[in-house]
Amino acid sequence: DSGVTQTPKHLITATGQRVTLRCSPRSGDLSVYWYQQSLDQGLQFLIQYYNGEERAKGNILERFSAQQFPDLHSELNLSSLELGDSALYFCASSVASSGRGLGETQYFGPGTRLLVL
Amino acid sequence: SQQGEEDPQALSIQEGENATMNCSYKTSINNLQWYRQNSGRGLVHLILIRSNEREKHSGRLRVTLDTSKKSSSLLITASRAADTASYFCATQNPYGGSQGNLIFGKGTKLSVKP
Numbered sequence: 001d002s003g004v005t006q007t008p009k010h011l012i013t014a015t016g017q018r019v020t021l022r023c024s025p026r027s028g029d030l031s032v033y034w035y036q037q038s039l040d041q042g043l044q045f046l047i048q049y050y051n052g053e054e055r056a057k058g059n060i061l062e063r064f065s066a067q068q069f070p071d072l073h074s075e076l077n078l079s080s081l082e083l084g085d086s087a088l089y090f091c092a093s094s095v096a097s098s099g100r101g102l103g104e105t106q107y108f109g110p111g112t113r114l115l116v117l
Numbered sequence: 118s119q120q121g122e123e124d125p126q127a128l129s130i131q132e133g134e135n136a137t138m139n140c141s142y143k144t145s146i147n148n149l150q151w152y153r154q155n156s157g158r159g160l161v162h163l164i165l166i167r168s169n170e171r172e173k174h175s176g177r178l179r180v181t182l183d184t185s186k187k188s189s190s191l192l193i194t195a196s197r198a199a200d201t202a203s204y205f206c207a208t209q210n211p212y213g214g215s216q217g218n219l220i221f222g223k224g225t226k227l228s229v230k231p
């Protein structure tokens with residue numbers, strides 16, 4: 001158990017819909033990262049938050065957004081869903097003592113499996 | 118975008134044998150990390166090796182890093198059926214805005230037969 005929790009574990013929805021994925025980082029970790037794992041694209045970084053502020057953006061679509069709340073939990077919002085958004089979405093956390101998290105281990109949650117029909 | 122390329126894509130061995138997986142990457146790195154993923158589940162961190170290190174051990178794991186060749190290898194000794202999983206290398210880039218995020222390879226699927 002990494003100490004990172006994600007809900008829900010599974011999500012089935014229809015094209016055009018909007019969903020929210022939730023992540024609680026390990027106690028004491030200030031940084032949260034979101035990754036998407038799909039068969040064709042592999043594991044891709046989406047976005048990073050540090051202590052409530054966006055720190056880095058990766059291959060995140062404009063239809064996707066995220067935020068980190070004062071209690072440090074994070075939510076990833078996916079809207080106007082398409083079939084191709086079906087994937088495993090992982091959240092990871094690290095202490096990020098330097099603010100960026102460079103050189104630190106990231107602890108991954110169990111993931112949310114999203115299926116868009 | 119993928120940074121690392123693992124080799125081989127799939128590896129099947131007998132219990133007790135050693136398993137070696139290789140990873141090549143393209144850009145300068147601060148560190149390279151290896152993760153393990155059991156079928157469709159979360160990633161588990163195995164080991165982190167910094168760019169100024171050449172070799173690191175953790176239990177039955179041995180990781181080497183050759184920055185001149187931009188490559189790393191993961192050796193699992195005396196493998197067990199429970200080692201069956203996908204193994205990913207991931208790098209962190211010391212430059213640019215996205216310093217903390219991991220850039221993953223495509224993974225090696227290891228199957229250890231009892």
